[in-house]
Amino acid sequence: MNSKIWLVVHVLFVFSTTVLSDDTDITNLIAFKNSLGNPKPLTDWNPDVEPCNLDKENWTGIICGKDxxxxxxxxxxxxxxxTINMDILAEISSIRTLSFANNNFGGVMPDVKKIVLLRNIYLSNNNFSGVIGDDAFAGMNSMKKVELQNNKFSGRIPGSLTGLSILVDLQMQDNEFEGEIPDFEQTGLKVNFANNKLTGPIPRGLKNQDASSFAGNNLCGEPLKNSCKIKKKHKKAFIIAAIAIGVLAIILLSLLILRARRTPKNNYKYHQTTKLNNNPYKTNANEIQMHHHEEEKTPKRTENGGKLQFVRDDREPFDLQDLLRASAEVLGSGSFGSSYKAALVDGPAVVVKRFREMTNVRKEEFYTHMTKLGSLSHPNLLPLVAFYYKKEEKLLITDFAENGSLASHLHGNRKPNEPGLDWPTRLNIIKGVAQGLDYLYKELPHLTLPHGHLKSSNVLLDSTFNPLLADYGLIPIINKQHGQEFMVAYKSPEFTQHDRTTAKTDVWCLGILILEMLTGKFPANYLKQGKGGSSDLETWVNSVVREEWTGEVFDKKMKGTKNGEGEMLKLLKIGMCCCEWNIDRRWDLKVAMEKIGELKEIGDDEDYSSYASDGDAYSSRAATDDDFSFSVVDPKP
Structure with missing residues (x-):
C-alpha cells in the first residue's frame, strides 16, 4: 500500500513538473517573439494554446518532439x-535545432554556445556581420550542421569548428572570411568556403571536397588545380641577397643622379611626351587600373577566344561575333529583359535572353551558379548552353524550342482553322512539367524555390510538344526587390500574406498552371507588379473552380476530351490540392507527382469522388461527381 502511495505521489510530481516546464517554455517563447523587430508572421503564438500537441505543431515555425x-x-x-536573444532560447532546455535562414537579422553572430546541446544552426541569407570568436563553438559536441552562408561575416574561420567531432555540414560561402582555413579532419564532413577572402593552402583533410567549394578565394592545393609553391628560406642566403640588393640599389641611384644632371629638363620632357603620343593604346590611369582589376578576376577564356562562357560540352562553341553576324528575330520582352532568336551561320538556332536585374550578384557567385545550372540535364528542362557576364547586364544562351511557349498556345491568336491543344497533349505537358520540377527539387535541394518562376510562358514546347521548363533556378541571382516584384512564386498566398516562401511554393505555382491549362483562363494576378493582392488570386481560383463545380469549367478549345472527362476531373482536383491556400493542407510535390503519374488519356468507369481525399485539401463542394456537368464553354474574359 505504501508503495502504491509512493507511485501516485511520484507520478503527480512528474506531471506537475512537466506542466510547470511547459508553462515556462511558453512564457519564454512569447518573450522571444516580443524581442523580435517584426513578429507579425508569428501571430498564432498564443499563450493560451500549447505550442505542441505531441509531435504536431500548433504554432507557426515550432518543431515539436515526439513527447x-x-x-x-x-x-x-x-x-x-x-536580434536573436539566445539568453531566452537557452532557457528552453529541449531545443536542439534553430533555423533563422532567409530573414533580415543583422549585427554580430548570436552566441549559440549558450545552448551547448544544439545540433543544427541555420543563419544563412541574413545581414549578420563582424568577426566570429575563435571559441564560438567550443564544447558543442552535439553540433552536426552549421550554415552561415550569404552574410557579411569577416575575420578568421573559428578554430573551434574543427573540434566538433560529428560535424557533417559546414556552409560558410559568400562572406568575407579571411586568412587560412584551419585543419578540418572530421570524417564525412562537407564544406563550402567559396567566395570569401581566404588565402593559403587547403588543409589535407579537405582535399576530397568539391573544388567549387573553394572558388572565389586565393587558395592553393588539392582539390584545386593550382599547387602551392613552397619557398625554403635560408637565413644566410637571405642576408647575402639583402646586401646584394642594397649595393645594387646604391649603384643604380648613383647612375640615375649622374644621368639626370647630364640631361636638359626640356629634352627629358619632350622625350616622355613623344613616347606617350606614340603609345597605340593611349589609356589613362583609371583604365589601366580597371583593366588590371578585370584581368585578375576574369576566368580563363575558352579556346575560341570569345567572352561567352560555355557550360555544356555537347555544343559547338561560338563567340559574340557569331551572334552579331547571325540573323536575329525578337521573340518578346518580359519582366527581366528581351529575348532574341539567333540563327547561327554554322550551327543551330539559339535564344539569347538579356537580364538587367542581376546587378547585385558578384561575378564569382554568378559563374558558380551558372555552372551548376549548366550541369543540369533532363528531358523536360530547357538546357542552358552558355552565358555572358557584364556588370550592367547578363546574357543567357539556351536552345531554341520550335513550338514556342505553352502560354502562346493557350492564349495566343490562332488562324480560323488552327486547332488548340487537345487533351492528350495537355496531359503529356503537365506530366513533363511535374517531372522537370521534381528533378529541380532533387538537384537544387539548397534552394527553397528550385524554380521560382513557373508559369505557362516559361513552359516551352519542342518539335514534338515535349515541355521544357525555362527560367528555372534564378532566385539566387535575381535582384531581390525585382524578383519579389515580378516572379510568380512571390504571388503565392504565403508571400502575399506572410512575406515568406516555402518548399511548397513551387507546388502552388504548379497547381495554378494546371488550372490555367484546363480552363484556358489566364491568372490575371500575374500581371500585377508586387503583391498582386490576395483578393485577385482568390477571386480567380474560385471563379474558375470552386464557384463553377456545377458548370462551365473546361476550355472549349481543348479537343479530344471524349471519354476523358473523368481524368480531366482528376487533374482539376490535383490542381486544387496543389494550390490550396493553407500550406499544411497543400500537397507536397511527391504526392502531386504520384497522382499526376496515375492519370490516363481515357478513364475507366469508376467513382472519382474520392480521388482527392488525401489530406482533404479541396473544397467540400467537390465531394461528388454529381456536382459536375462536363460542359465545354468559351473561357470568360
Missing amino acids: GSVFGLQLENMGLTG
Missing part, C-alpha cells in the same frame, strides 16, 4: 528583424 516538447524553431523566409 510534445519544443525541439526547435524553423523561422525561415519571414522577413524577421532585430
Whole structure:
C-alpha cells in the first residue's frame, strides 16, 4: 500500500513538473517573439494554446518532439528583424535545432554556445556581420550542421569548428572570411568556403571536397588545380641577397643622379611626351587600373577566344561575333529583359535572353551558379548552353524550342482553322512539367524555390510538344526587390500574406498552371507588379473552380476530351490540392507527382469522388461527381 502511495505521489510530481516546464517554455517563447523587430508572421503564438500537441505543431515555425516538447524553431523566409536573444532560447532546455535562414537579422553572430546541446544552426541569407570568436563553438559536441552562408561575416574561420567531432555540414560561402582555413579532419564532413577572402593552402583533410567549394578565394592545393609553391628560406642566403640588393640599389641611384644632371629638363620632357603620343593604346590611369582589376578576376577564356562562357560540352562553341553576324528575330520582352532568336551561320538556332536585374550578384557567385545550372540535364528542362557576364547586364544562351511557349498556345491568336491543344497533349505537358520540377527539387535541394518562376510562358514546347521548363533556378541571382516584384512564386498566398516562401511554393505555382491549362483562363494576378493582392488570386481560383463545380469549367478549345472527362476531373482536383491556400493542407510535390503519374488519356468507369481525399485539401463542394456537368464553354474574359 505504501508503495502504491509512493507511485501516485511520484507520478503527480512528474506531471506537475512537466506542466510547470511547459508553462515556462511558453512564457519564454512569447518573450522571444516580443524581442523580435517584426513578429507579425508569428501571430498564432498564443499563450493560451500549447505550442505542441505531441509531435504536431500548433504554432507557426515550432518543431515539436515526439513527447510534445519544443525541439526547435524553423523561422525561415519571414522577413524577421532585430536580434536573436539566445539568453531566452537557452532557457528552453529541449531545443536542439534553430533555423533563422532567409530573414533580415543583422549585427554580430548570436552566441549559440549558450545552448551547448544544439545540433543544427541555420543563419544563412541574413545581414549578420563582424568577426566570429575563435571559441564560438567550443564544447558543442552535439553540433552536426552549421550554415552561415550569404552574410557579411569577416575575420578568421573559428578554430573551434574543427573540434566538433560529428560535424557533417559546414556552409560558410559568400562572406568575407579571411586568412587560412584551419585543419578540418572530421570524417564525412562537407564544406563550402567559396567566395570569401581566404588565402593559403587547403588543409589535407579537405582535399576530397568539391573544388567549387573553394572558388572565389586565393587558395592553393588539392582539390584545386593550382599547387602551392613552397619557398625554403635560408637565413644566410637571405642576408647575402639583402646586401646584394642594397649595393645594387646604391649603384643604380648613383647612375640615375649622374644621368639626370647630364640631361636638359626640356629634352627629358619632350622625350616622355613623344613616347606617350606614340603609345597605340593611349589609356589613362583609371583604365589601366580597371583593366588590371578585370584581368585578375576574369576566368580563363575558352579556346575560341570569345567572352561567352560555355557550360555544356555537347555544343559547338561560338563567340559574340557569331551572334552579331547571325540573323536575329525578337521573340518578346518580359519582366527581366528581351529575348532574341539567333540563327547561327554554322550551327543551330539559339535564344539569347538579356537580364538587367542581376546587378547585385558578384561575378564569382554568378559563374558558380551558372555552372551548376549548366550541369543540369533532363528531358523536360530547357538546357542552358552558355552565358555572358557584364556588370550592367547578363546574357543567357539556351536552345531554341520550335513550338514556342505553352502560354502562346493557350492564349495566343490562332488562324480560323488552327486547332488548340487537345487533351492528350495537355496531359503529356503537365506530366513533363511535374517531372522537370521534381528533378529541380532533387538537384537544387539548397534552394527553397528550385524554380521560382513557373508559369505557362516559361513552359516551352519542342518539335514534338515535349515541355521544357525555362527560367528555372534564378532566385539566387535575381535582384531581390525585382524578383519579389515580378516572379510568380512571390504571388503565392504565403508571400502575399506572410512575406515568406516555402518548399511548397513551387507546388502552388504548379497547381495554378494546371488550372490555367484546363480552363484556358489566364491568372490575371500575374500581371500585377508586387503583391498582386490576395483578393485577385482568390477571386480567380474560385471563379474558375470552386464557384463553377456545377458548370462551365473546361476550355472549349481543348479537343479530344471524349471519354476523358473523368481524368480531366482528376487533374482539376490535383490542381486544387496543389494550390490550396493553407500550406499544411497543400500537397507536397511527391504526392502531386504520384497522382499526376496515375492519370490516363481515357478513364475507366469508376467513382472519382474520392480521388482527392488525401489530406482533404479541396473544397467540400467537390465531394461528388454529381456536382459536375462536363460542359465545354468559351473561357470568360
